[in-house]
Amino acid sequence: MTAHKEQANKSAAGAKAALTTALGDVSRGFFDITHNGLALLGTLLAVGLITLAARSDLRTSAEQQLLGWLLERKQATTEALDVAVFNPEPSAIERVTAAQPTDLPKQQANVAFWLSRKYRVAPEPLSVLVAEAFDVGQKARVDPTLILAVMAIESRFNPFAQSPVGAQGLMQVLTRVHTDKYEDFGGRLAAFDPVSNLRVGAKVLQDCIKQAGSIEGGLRLYVGAVSSDGGDYINKVMAEHLRIQSVALGKPMPRYFPHIQRTQVIAPATVEPTPEPNPTTDFEAEAPAAPVVPPETALANS
Numbered sequence: 001m002t003a004h005k006e007q008a009n010k011s012a013a014g015a016k017a018a019l020t021t022a023l024g025d026v027s028r029g030f031f032d033i034t035h036n037g038l039a040l041l042g043t044l045l046a047v048g049l050i051t052l053a054a055r056s057d058l059r060t061s062a063e064q065q066l067l068g069w070l071l072e073r074k075q076a077t078t079e080a081l082d083v084a085v086f087n088p089e090p091s092a093i094e095r096v097t098a099a100q101p102t103d104l105p106k107q108q109a110n111v112a113f114w115l116s117r118k119y120r121v122a123p124e125p126l127s128v129l130v131a132e133a134f135d136v137g138q139k140a141r142v143d144p145t146l147i148l149a150v151m152a153i154e155s156r157f158n159p160f161a162q163s164p165v166g167a168q169g170l171m172q173v174l175t176r177v178h179t180d181k182y183e184d185f186g187g188r189l190a191a192f193d194p195v196s197n198l199r200v201g202a203k204v205l206q207d208c209i210k211q212a213g214s215i216e217g218g219l220r221l222y223v224g225a226v227s228s229d230g231g232d233y234i235n236k237v238m239a240e241h242l243r244i245q246s247v248a249l250g251k252p253m254p255r256y257f258p259h260i261q262r263t264q265v266i267a268p269a270t271v272e273p274t275p276e277p278n279p280t281t282d283f284e285a286e287a288p289a290a291p292v293v294p295p296e297t298a299l300a301n302s
Contacts, residue, residue: 097125097128097193097194097195098122098124098125098127098128099124099127099128099131100124100127101113101116101123101124101126101127103127104127104130104131107248107249107250108127108130108131108134108248109127110247110248110250111130111145111148111244111247111248112126112127112130114244114247115130115148115152115157115244119152119156119157121156121157125194126157128194128195129148129151129157129170129194129195129198130144130148132195132198132199133145133147133148133151133198133202136198136199136202137202140202140203140206141206142202142205142206142209143241143245145241145244145245145248146205146215146237146241147198147201147202147205148244149237149238149240149241149243149244150171150201150205150219150222150237151170151171151198151201152240152244153233153236153237153240154167154170154171154172155169155170155171155172157170158170159192159193159194159197160192168191168192168197169191169192169193169194169197169201170194170197170198170201171197171198171200171201171202171204171205172201173191173197173200173201173204174224175188175191178200178204181200181203181204182196182200185199185200204222205218205222208221208222215238216234216238216260219233219234219237219238220233220234229260231260234260235257235258235259235260238257238258239257242254242257
């Protein structure tokens, strides 16, 4: 039994020694190969540098290739960053409020091109606004050229315009006053959507005209004149209305426009309070006055 154990121990010790020897050989071989490989790589690098130093044409070619590779890598990196930052969206065209003016009827196309030149706005988005104004005007029984004239005077076709008092968008509608009208368009921020603002503004204008009984009176209510009767505003809108109407109908531009005289609104004068009656004064006032002698009688008596 003891002999068997000794034999097993000897076998284990032999296997361990063999494994140690094998690992040592492998490590030395790896070191030799690595050392020799590095030496070979260094030799090749030195030979290459010497060759490039001796051959200027090879050096130039190598530099150009290296530069081209670096530029390609830089361009690829830049394009990848652009894609990540700007996130292209092919469906963005669906949110654009624009159309080709040539697709409109002749009258509307004439108006779109004329407004584009005058107000320096691209004709494509103006085409959508002109078409919408004609459509809404026909349904609301409001002259579409009047809607466009209000838009021109109020914001000069800037859909993001805002006045000091809070009127917003193309038609400069007071959003805080007409919040209910924007509910059907998704909320108050729809004031900055050109088409939504046009529709709400046209509705407000229609209500003002109906309430006042005339276009001039409706414009006065629309602008909310307080310190004046709104004559200047009405004259500007009506003049632009006649110009746009003439363009739509293909008529010569009018040279004279109806003019409403501007009148200042004056606050009523303060009425002085009536003094309380004084009994003494009243009594004296009731005493008979001395008779007035005519001049002729006085001269005759003298």
